[in-house]
Amino acid sequence: MNLDFSPEDLAFKAEVRAFIAENYPAHLRDVQDEGEELGKEDFLAWHRILAKKGWVNPAWPTEYGGPGWTSVQRYIWSEECALADTVPILPFGINMVGPVIYTFGTPEQKAKFLPPTLTGDIWWCQGYSEPGAGSDLANLRTKAVRDGDHYIVNGQKTWTTMAQHADWGFFLVRTDPDAKAQEGISFLLIDMKSPGITVRPIITLGGEHEVNEVWLENVRVPVENRIFHENKGWTCAKFLLAHERSGIAGVARSKRGVDRIKSIARTESQDGQPLIKDSFFKRKIAELEIDLLALEYTELRTLAAENAGKGPGPESSLLKVKGTEIQQRITELALEAAGHYGMPYFRGFGEAGHNALAIGPDYAHRTAPTYFNVRKTSIYGGSNEIQRNIISKMVLGL
Amino acid sequence: MDFNFTDEQNMLRDTVAKFVQQQYDFDTRRAIVKSEAGWRPDYWKVMAEELGILGAPFSEDQGGLGGGPVDNMIVMEEFGKGLVIEPYLGTVVIGGGFLKHGGGAQAGDLIASIIGGEATFAFAYAEPQGRYNLADLTTTATKDGAGYSINGRKAVVVGAPWASHLIVTTRTAGGQRDRAGVTVFVVPADAAGITRRDYPTVDGLRASEIQFDNVKVGADAVIGTVDQGLDLVELVTDEAIAALCAEAVGAMRKIHETTIDYARQRKQFGVPISSFQVLQHRMVDMFMNVEQSVSMTYMATLKLDESNVERTKAVSAAKVQIGKACRFVGQAAIQIHGGMGMTDELAVGHYFKRATMIEGLFGSVDHHLRRYETFSLGDAA
Numbered sequence: 001m002n003l004d005f006s007p008e009d010l011a012f013k014a015e016v017r018a019f020i021a022e023n024y025p026a027h028l029r030d031v032q033d034e035g036e037e038l039g040k041e042d043f044l045a046w047h048r049i050l051a052k053k054g055w056v057n058p059a060w061p062t063e064y065g066g067p068g069w070t071s072v073q074r075y076i077w078s079e080e081c082a083l084a085d086t087v088p089i090l091p092f093g094i095n096m097v098g099p100v101i102y103t104f105g106t107p108e109q110k111a112k113f114l115p116p117t118l119t120g121d122i123w124w125c126q127g128y129s130e131p132g133a134g135s136d137l138a139n140l141r142t143k144a145v146r147d148g149d150h151y152i153v154n155g156q157k158t159w160t161t162m163a164q165h166a167d168w169g170f171f172l173v174r175t176d177p178d179a180k181a182q183e184g185i186s187f188l189l190i191d192m193k194s195p196g197i198t199v200r201p202i203i204t205l206g207g208e209h210e211v212n213e214v215w216l217e218n219v220r221v222p223v224e225n226r227i228f229h230e231n232k233g234w235t236c237a238k239f240l241l242a243h244e245r246s247g248i249a250g251v252a253r254s255k256r257g258v259d260r261i262k263s264i265a266r267t268e269s270q271d272g273q274p275l276i277k278d279s280f281f282k283r284k285i286a287e288l289e290i291d292l293l294a295l296e297y298t299e300l301r302t303l304a305a306e307n308a309g310k311g312p313g314p315e316s317s318l319l320k321v322k323g324t325e326i327q328q329r330i331t332e333l334a335l336e337a338a339g340h341y342g343m344p345y346f347r348g349f350g351e352a353g354h355n356a357l358a359i360g361p362d363y364a365h366r367t368a369p370t371y372f373n374v375r376k377t378s379i380y381g382g383s384n385e386i387q388r389n390i391i392s393k394m395v396l397g398l
Numbered sequence: 399m400d401f402n403f404t405d406e407q408n409m410l411r412d413t414v415a416k417f418v419q420q421q422y423d424f425d426t427r428r429a430i431v432k433s434e435a436g437w438r439p440d441y442w443k444v445m446a447e448e449l450g451i452l453g454a455p456f457s458e459d460q461g462g463l464g465g466g467p468v469d470n471m472i473v474m475e476e477f478g479k480g481l482v483i484e485p486y487l488g489t490v491v492i493g494g495g496f497l498k499h500g501g502g503a504q505a506g507d508l509i510a511s512i513i514g515g516e517a518t519f520a521f522a523y524a525e526p527q528g529r530y531n532l533a534d535l536t537t538t539a540t541k542d543g544a545g546y547s548i549n550g551r552k553a554v555v556v557g558a559p560w561a562s563h564l565i566v567t568t569r570t571a572g573g574q575r576d577r578a579g580v581t582v583f584v585v586p587a588d589a590a591g592i593t594r595r596d597y598p599t600v601d602g603l604r605a606s607e608i609q610f611d612n613v614k615v616g617a618d619a620v621i622g623t624v625d626q627g628l629d630l631v632e633l634v635t636d637e638a639i640a641a642l643c644a645e646a647v648g649a650m651r652k653i654h655e656t657t658i659d660y661a662r663q664r665k666q667f668g669v670p671i672s673s674f675q676v677l678q679h680r681m682v683d684m685f686m687n688v689e690q691s692v693s694m695t696y697m698a699t700l701k702l703d704e705s706n707v708e709r710t711k712a713v714s715a716a717k718v719q720i721g722k723a724c725r726f727v728g729q730a731a732i733q734i735h736g737g738m739g740m741t742d743e744l745a746v747g748h749y750f751k752r753a754t755m756i757e758g759l760f761g762s763v764d765h766h767l768r769r770y771e772t773f774s775l776g777d778a779a
Contacts, residue, residue, distance in 0.1 A: 134736050136666035159737050203742040205751065206600075211737075270529045271575060280764040332725075335754075336762055340524045340554040343755055345600045357595040357607040360526065360553065368600040372751065375732045376740050383736065385676055 005072070013076050016055075020084045023049050028087050037208055038087060040123070040165040046087045047120040056118060057094050059243075064102045064110070065118055071306045075299075082252030090162065092124035093117040097170045099243050100187070100236045104228040113168075113189065125163040125192070127171035127214060128237070130156060135386050137172075138181040138234065142216060144173040144188060151175070151188065151226070153196075153219040159380070163199045163212040166192045171216075176231050187233035189225040196220075204376070206369025207347045241382065242316070248381060249323035251296045257330035258289055264337045264363050275337060288329055295322045314394035317387035324377035324384060331371040338364035345369075401696060403472070406465070411472045413449050418480035424745045427481055431602040437483050437560050445484065446515025452490055453513035456498065460509050467637060471644040471699045478648020481752055483603060485518050488557040491641045493519025495634040496565050496582060496621050503618035504584060508563070520561035520587070521638075522552040522608055523631065530761040532567070532631050534575045537610060539568035539583060545616040546570075548583065548591075551609055558606035559596040561587045566610070571625050582627040583619045590614070601752040629706070636713040637702055639760050643695040643720045646756045650688045650727045653749045657681060657731045660738070660746075671734070680730050687723040694719040710773045714766035721763035724753040 005013070025045050031038060050056035058074045060066030069077065081088075098117050101109055116122040133140040142155025153173055163169065169190050176184030190197070196219040202211045228236050262285060265276035275281055299319055335342045341360030345368075359365075378384045392398045403411070421441070430438055446452045454469040456462025463469070470491050477486060494512050497505040511517035528534035537550025548568055558564065564585045572579025585592070591613035594606040622630040658681055661672035671677055698716035701709055728750040732739035739746055757763065 129737070132665070134666060136668075139666070204740045205742060205747045207742070211740075268529070269527050271531055271534065275529075278764070280768065336758070336764070339529045339758065339762075341526075342758060343554050343556075343599045343601075343605065345598045357551075357593065357609055359595065359597060359607055368751075368754065371754070372600075372747070373740075375729065376737075378733060379736050379740065383733070385674075385733075388676075 005076070009072055009076060012073050013080065016077055016080045017084075019053070019055075020080060020086065023053075024084060024086055025049070030085065031087065037210075043087060043090055044120045044123075047089055050089065051119050056089060056120075057098065059095070060098065060102065064098075064114055071303045075303055078247065079252040079255075082256045085256055090123070092126055092162070092166075092170075093120075093122060095243055095247070096126060096240050097124050097189075100170070100227060100240050103239065104187075104236055108224070109189075109227065122167045123162070123165050125160050125166035125169045125214075127157040127160060127169045127190070129159045131158055135383050137237070138185070140172055140174060140185065142171065142173045143177065144175050144186060144221070146175070146223070147220075149223050151186075151221045151223060153188070153190070153216045153221055155216050157214040157216070158202070158211075160199070160212045160214045161210055163192070163214050164201065164209065166199075168192060169214070170227075172233055172237055175233075179231065182234040184231050185233040185237070186230050187227045187236040188221050189227065190216075190219065190221050191225075194219050194221070205372035206366075207345075208369070208373060210373075248316070249295055249299045249319035250327055251292065251299055251323070254292055254295075254323070254326050254330060257327070257334075258285065258292060260363075261285060261288075261330060261333045261337060264334060267361065267363070268337055268339060281333075281337070284333060288326065288333065291322070291329075292326055295319070295326060298322070314390050317382075317390045317395075320381065321378075321384045321387045327377050328374050331367070331374045334363075335367040335371045338367040341365075342367045403468070406463070407468060407472055410451065410454060410463075410465070410469060411476060414451060414473050414476035415479075417444070417449055418476055418482065422480040422482055424748075427483065427602070427748075430483055431598075435560075436598065436604040437485070439560075442484050442518070443515050445486075446513065452486075452515055455490060455494060456509055456513060460498075460506070461513050462509075467640060467699045467702045470637070470641045471695065474641045474644035475648040475651075475695075478645035478650075478752075479652045481602070481649065481748060485520070485557040485560060487638060487641055487645070488521055488561070489517070489519045492521045492634055492638050493517070493563065493565060493584075495637050496584070496630065499633055500582060500622035500627075500630050502584070502621045505621075508584065517562045518557070518560055519563050519565060520555050520557040520606075522555045522558070522564045522566045523635075524553045524555070525551060526553045528553075530765040531575060532635060533577055533580060533628055535567055535569040535580060536574060537566065537568045539570050539581055539615075542614060545614060545619070546581075546583070548585065548610045548613040548615065551607070553607060554599075554605050555608050556599070556603055556605045558587065558594060558608060559604045563587055564592075564608070565621070567627065567631055577628050579625050580628040580631065581624050582621045582630060583615055584621055585613060585615055585619060599755065601755040602748065632706070632710070635760055636698075636709055639713050639717050640695065640698045640702055642756055642759055643691070643698060643716050646720045646724055646753060647688070647691050647695050649749050649753050649756070650684075650691060650723060653727055653731045653746060653753065654681070654684050654688050656746050656749075657684065657734050660735055664736075677734055680734060684727045684730050687727050691720050691723045707773055711770055714761075714770040714773070717761060717766040718763050718770065721757045721766070724757045728753040 054067050057066050058069050058077055062068040101113050130140050144151035144153045169192050171188045171190050172185055173188055174184055175186040196217040198215040200213045201209045266274050268275040341364035344359045346365045453462035454465045458464045497509050539546040539548045564587050566583045566585050568581050569579055570581040591611045593609040596606045599605050662670050664671050694716040698712045701712035731746050732750055735746055738744055
């Protein structure tokens with residue numbers, strides 16, 4: 001047992017830290033802290049820089065352009081990115097469909113889709129959930145019917161994150177209507193510019209447009225865009241869900257969040273003292289830090305197991321549950337710390353130059369919308385109730 | 399011991415409930431939130447003239463219906479069920495409360511115009527540095543001839559864009575956080591020297607940052623006693639908190655009801671999600687939170703006229719319960735609604751947003767726990 005990083009790991013840490021400091025776009029600094037809604041180009045700017053360096057896809061095998069990092073190095077990388085508060089790399093291509101394509105795809109599919117996924121020239125979205133298929137994902141109804149060398153796809157997807165920017169989507173569709181639940185599903189890559197696709201925004205509680213409904217009406221999809229065998233798409237889906245969960249603990253980002261609360265609490269005043277001197281508030285931060293520490297060392301144990309060749313198992317559900325609970329508590333504390341100034345709603349009236357009467361400190365502006373928004377984390381990616389079911393069944397055998 | 403309402407109070411509840419059901423559905427409210435004005439002055443007229451509820455807590459001598467805090471509680475609970483935006487809390491409970499308890503030269507006329515629907519009030523008490531400490535005041539009022547001149551800055555004044563009058567807490571003597579030296583004024587919202595910056599709030603209301611630059615008021619603008627206003631501010635704020643608790647109860651009842659309905663309808667794995675025990679227990683916990691909040695709201699409302707110590711303990715205890723319940727009930731509702739709970743389309747999210755703001759209004763759970771501790775366990779007990 002040894003908690004120290006090796007000298008090589010420490011050298012790596014210094015190297016990536018220096019790279020971020022030198023190359024991260026200045027105009028994107030602090031956008032995370034302020035909880036700004038980011039546009040397509042904001043996401044892509046950092047993606048492209050990392051793609052050029054070969055670091056955009058830490059977990060990919062080297063033969064597909066991955067940097068060949070160990071899981072410890074990947075951990076250090078994500079930690080450094082969080083410390084620098086970089087714009088996150090969108091997971092849909094890099095963490096989700098990319099690994100599905102290099103694991104299950106044909107040589108032609110790999111050649112066609114992997115390079116532009118790396119460079120950011122394909123923006124992916126995920127067509128999984130449907131109005132009637134949320135936690136019960138296998139209940140999906142979107143149909144694909146074979147017509148020569150095409151499928152004709154009809155149905156509706158929902159909660160499709162960032163579909164408004166997407167070039168391509170990866171969709172779960174039902175190809176055998178008579179098969180039961182998980183059987184009869186196929187995994188299709190669909191060009192979002194295909195005729196018959198309509199993307200409609202869903203506005204969420206904080207006023208954001210992150211998610212969408214995607215309607216598919218007689219969309220023609222070449223059979224060559226199916227990944228893996230017909231009716232065996234659930235294999236890809238399960239593989240992808242496991243990848244989606246790894247990294248979902250968000251430890252490094254949460255550490256940054258805790259630091260941010262401390263800094264707000266040092267600035268906010270209460271009875272002429274900084275809020276951080278308040279024994280109630282201080283204790284809540286301390287409890288949060290301790291919970292985060294417990295999560296961090298649980299994640300490190302998982303990581304060590306992974307390094308030893310044991311893939312992430314159903315234990316990763318623990319990381320999802322605890323990780324999202326901590327993310328949510330961070331937003332609760334930030335809102336509490338903001339006091340009265342958690343109340344103003346800024347969307348649409350943040351005009352420049354109106355400094356005569358500032359509406360509270362900048363750090364307060366997005367605390368409430370962020371609190372509302374982050375409620376999603378215990379719902380998406382398999383709700384926390386589903387994650388507990390997974391632990392109950394797969395880990396405890398109940 | 400009697401938790402029953404009088405016939406008049408039941409009638410008041412029916413009147414308000416009917417108005418909310420018939421004229422304040424979710425789409426109507428959304429339209430109001432999005433409108434330029436942000437409220438419905440015509441509805442305010444309806445409340446004054448047709449429903450006659452703006453006089454509910456005033457004595458018959460004052461032209462009111464002869465009710466009190468329980469009547470405010472009833473109105474606020476029903477308003478909470480419809481997320482009513484119009485400023486009953488700011489005007490009737492707070493503005494009316496100051497005028498009732500503090501008196502002053504203008505009190506009679508102003509109460510009459512509250513009841514008649516002509517005057518609306520906003521409570522300018524919070525300051526950027528003050529957090530929830532009502533005595534932490536840098537806004538000053540200094541003697542100026544026969545009257546006063548007010549200077550300073552007020553933060554997040556809810557309802558100010560709609561108000562004809564502001565209740566302003568100021569420091570007339572003493573240090574920044576001293577109990578002594580606080581004076582309350584009623585100021586016309588359009589008085590010379592007032593600058594406002596208006597904005598929407600996350601829960602669909604409107605509020606303002608307000609700057610006072612040499613705002614001149616007469617001696618008749620004082621409410622209560624010069625330099626001794628803090629007791630009055632605390633009393634009226636406690637009444638406002640009790641009314642806010644009632645609003646929260648109305649909102650939480652609705653959240654709970656909506657969640658049960660949704661869970662019964664929503665099917666996953668071939669069955670309604672209401673059949674899952676983990677969600678059943680969550681909804682039971684919501685129920686218990688709501689019921690305990692109802693109890694605490696009654697208790698606090700009935701203790702508003704007791705001694706300062708008893709009143710403070712009761713109100714802070716209620717606000718702690720309601721603050722915790724708002725968070726639990728709201729979060730559970732969103733979780734059980736799943737993705738749908740996250741959307742702007744469904745009413746439940748809007749109730750959650752209001753409930754979340756109520757958590758912090760007039761003091762967070764921590765603030766009121768501390769206040770309760772001081773009065774129950776500290777030197778004051």
